[in-house]
């Protein structure tokens with residue numbers, strides 16, 4: 001009998017797919033997936049369109065990424081993190097941050113190695129670790145501050161630990177890891193000779209007084225840190241799936257060895273558009289954070305009005321809200337109920353925890369605010385109408 005491989009047997013369809021289907025069925029305002037419903041900057045789109053019309057860009061690109069893009073990424077790393085990187089050896093372009101993460105796990109760890117992840121985790125980390133034959137070890141973050149117990153983290157490190165995946169600003173909690181937290185992670189990684197894979201796709205989406213510190217800025221661990229980011233989040237072009245990994249040549253070479261046999265090269269014309277994006281002035285990044293901060297406030301306010309107690313995020317474009325005052329069952333039932341009763345879609349966050357720790361968020365829902373003001377206002381009106389009914 002023809003069967004699926006054991007490697008993927010346990011993976012169901014993603015929660016995003018399930019929620020999207022239900023949201024479409026009920027005509028819900030979809031605040032589930034972190035996918036903007038507005039476009040990226042015009043010069044960036046135009047840059048890609050012009051590249052598509054120029055036949056030079058319609059064939060395979062350099063497998064490491066266009067040289068112009070790697071140079072633009074090097075300039076970005078220098079401007080924001082004072083890192084001077086060699087575009088030939090210390091930067092690699094990938095099919096979104098997602099490919100960079102998977103290639104990093106495949107290229108920098110071996111089967112049987114333990115890899116530490118904070119939970120809630122971005123949904124690809126654990127399947128990636130499992131497909132690579134690794135063993136995930138979990139360090140839970142606890143609401144409302146989404147902090148972790150330093151002793152619990154310490155206890156996860158042992159002779160089998162090969163890597164840790166850090167995600168700051170963090171999806172779905174909106175936590176921005178403090179320099180002290182990052183320094184503790186660094187100290188443990190140094191002590192146990194562990195590689196740091198840091199997913200910083202929301203690096204430019206931070207609010208109020210919060211400051212994003214990159215793991216790659218923490219003294220002593222630069223030579224063991226692979227920093228991953230994505231064009232999609234910073235420039236509102238998630239559909240382009242362009243990401244990158246930066247770090248010491250040895251780590252980048254490991255990533256490249258794996259990814260050359262995954263996608264070989266990244267969409268060529270879109271990389272031309274990506275160069276345009278990274279050449280936007282510094283004011284672009286300030287405007288981006290200000291825009292998302294206003295959207296965050298709009299959504300937080302709407303959730304408060306509906307008694308879905310939100311924790312105001314310091315970064316990313318997600319809000320976690322505690323629904324226990326309005327609904328009794330668990331998060332999965334709540335997400336379905338909210339679609340049916342209010343016409344608003346969210347994501348149940350227990351899917352981002354290992355089974356023993358799912359109880360931590362069984363009364364929470366994740367809402368995305370990377371949406372037009374009109375979409376957020378419609379969601380607010382629907383939540384308010386629900387609040388009046390119950």
Ligand SMILES: Cc1ncc(COP(=O)(O)O)c(C=O)c1O
Pocket residue numbers: 034095096097098099122167171199201229230231232233238241242243
């Ligand atoms: C934490 C995190 N990492 C990675 C990704 C994926 O990035 P990309 O679309 O560039 O693959 C996302 C997208 O939601 C994310 O939230």
